Amino acid sequence: MANFVVEFPLRTEKYQEDILNKRFEISRQIYNSLVNVTQKRYKEMIKTKKYRDLMSSLTGNKKTDKEIWKQINDIRKQYGMSEYSFHKDVKKMQKHFKDNIDSLTARKIAAALWKSYEKILYGNGKKVYYKKYGTLDSLEGKSNGSGIRFKDDMIFWNGMEIPVVIDYSNYYEYQAMQCQICYNRIVRKYVRNKYKYYVQIIFKGNPPVKVNADTGEIKHCVGNGDVGLDIGTRTIAIASQSDVKLLELADRIQNIENQKRRILRRMDRSIRSTNPDNYNEDGTIKKQGNKKVIWKKSNHYIKHQNELKELYRKQAAIRKYQHECLANYIISFGNKVYVEKMNFSGLQKRAKKTEKNDKGRFKRKKRFGKSLANKAPSMLLTIINRKLGYYGEQLIKIDTSEAKASQFNHFDGTYTKKSLSQRWNNFDGVKIQRDLYSAFLIMNIADDLKSFDIDKCNDRFENFYRLHNLEVERLIGKKNLSSISI
Structure with a gap:
């Protein structure tokens, strides 16, 4: 229950x-x-x-x-x-x-x-x-x-x-x-x-239905139909028969991230000036063997520490609120919500291989840990699944390795590998944003959750392309993430 x-x-x-x-x-x-x-x-x-x-x-x-x-x-x-x-x-x-x-x-x-x-x-x-x-x-x-x-x-x-x-x-x-x-x-x-x-x-039991106090109407209703989600580390593309959207996840928390960086810098300066004997000449912390390093905290440091604690609380509250609102928005399009299986914990880890770029410099081993911590895409999927559960449905995860939504072309049934920097698909002059097209394909997954239903794709493409162009027009001129590329 x-x-x-x-x-x-x-x-x-x-x-x-x-x-x-x-x-x-x-x-x-x-x-x-x-x-x-x-x-x-x-x-x-x-x-x-x-x-x-x-x-x-x-x-x-x-x-x-x-x-x-x-x-x-x-x-x-x-x-x-x-x-x-x-x-x-x-x-x-x-x-x-x-x-x-x-x-x-x-x-x-x-x-x-x-x-x-x-x-x-x-x-x-x-x-x-x-x-x-x-x-x-x-x-x-x-x-x-x-x-x-x-x-x-x-x-x-x-x-x-x-x-x-x-x-x-x-x-x-x-x-x-x-x-x-x-x-x-x-x-x-x-x-x-x-x-x-x-x-x-x-x-x-299930939570009560929220009602608008002024009109008496039900606030959040579940829709009827298929919805495809292409979720990334910072963005989400949504495709349904009534709307197409490309959104940044939890877009109101970036200012908090900037504040956190400044406070952490102040804290570092404070702790270094208060504990000079704990540092080597090159700025690294002295190793004390089995002895525990004792740190003295100034009043300024404690003040900044409390400010940081408050910012983390605000960030978590804003992120959860925005995810709850977005989940309500997504399930209003349909009750069959499809998404690719994603290993977010794997994306957080640093790269194991040491590689060089074309100029001979070492590539950074950092991956998407910071983005995932800030945007919490996995939390959004959990909330969507919980909300669908109130209506007897659940989030449907498709087989990522078999379906390959980012590589598939439903016009000719071929698969083409693309680099992460390639954000647009060009199908004989028809330009479609990559994430939105992936969401469209995921929406039209076959019953085996491994391949795409070509008949559905063909029937729904004209409507999708119209909604796609409206969404691109909305995004033009706005300050967007580089991964959106509009």
């Missing part, structure tokens, strides 16, 4: 904020203690010859590996590497802090750590990290029956009673409060140099 989240501010007193901060810190220490305990068991487990032999014997075939996985899971249980074992470990720690942290919240702390281990044991994760001071900013329960509870517009948690600010005149909030509560999450955010506290209530 689907769930949805609604966030409400908490009306906290100063003493309640102190208690909440204390509980966040206790939870962080419980988490780190649990990392300590589980890491010892994990390292002992991976040292055993039997475990290493079983892991190396995996072939990737589900049928043949079934028995091997069973033996691997037995070893993991033997060494206490399971979520249930983590719950037993955290229970021993929680009883010392039972006045502040209830058993269900402690279990959720253990569950959060288990998710990190799952990435290592079953995915591509490499390491489990400790949480630094002040970095654990959310705590949640497992139900609304005990632990963190919501009742009569109040949050009840281990002796604390905190009023929740709910606007019942807001149609969305009023409708949400009629739904059954699954569990609650308390969150703190660093807003304008101070912590503010919120409760995120997780409700069962």
Whole structure:
């Protein structure tokens, strides 16, 4: 069953904020203690010859590996590497802090750590990290029956009673409060140099439909038809039968990026002037062997650090808001949304090969890490998939290596490789922007999700070309990214 989240501010007193901060810190220490305990068991487990032999014997075939996985899971249980074992470990720690942290919240702390281990044991994760001071900013329960509870517009948690600010005149909030509560999450955010506290209530079912207060019309409706998306590191091309668009992702966050660069430069100058003994003559940090380097932070440095923290919060909030709006816009075109499978984590990594250009200079190994961090295209796809799920649909991912949308020509059925710098296709005098054409082809993918439906392409091309030209006219004269090339 689907769930949805609604966030409400908490009306906290100063003493309640102190208690909440204390509980966040206790939870962080419980988490780190649990990392300590589980890491010892994990390292002992991976040292055993039997475990290493079983892991190396995996072939990737589900049928043949079934028995091997069973033996691997037995070893993991033997060494206490399971979520249930983590719950037993955290229970021993929680009883010392039972006045502040209830058993269900402690279990959720253990569950959060288990998710990190799952990435290592079953995915591509490499390491489990400790949480630094002040970095654990959310705590949640497992139900609304005990632990963190919501009742009569109040949050009840281990002796604390905190009023929740709910606007019942807001149609969305009023409708949400009629739904059954699954569990609650308390969150703190660093807003304008101070912590503010919120409760995120997780409700069962689909979210209420948003309505325009003036007209009474439904704000966001899902369309009916095919939509093709060609998503890049900074842009997205959208093709449907009603509109064609080429947009920059989260275009309002670039000014924040410029501010971040200036603040980081000030912070670097401050930390260098305050700690001259920690640097070599060439400006590199001195190696202290096994000794920890001690850094003194000036008041100016702490001020800039808080400014940077605020900018990161703003950037994340703006990016999420713009992605939510864009997702609503995309699904308004149709309920069948197609996109290529993309390995964004692979694009973030530096290039492995060392290459030279035509002039004999070494090529930069940097790739798209900064763009992906700023624009978060993967987050947009996750939001689209979540919103489609409310209507019983899901984002459909096509086979990138088989379809080759950027190379295909539907007029003659041929494939032609193009360099990244080639932003336009020329089909016998018909010029089409590369990303928009790829989105058009993706919209007309065949049922096998590996090839294109030529009949659909031919039937829809005239309409697409008309909408394409309108979009190109809109973009002419505007300040666009180099990848758009208009």
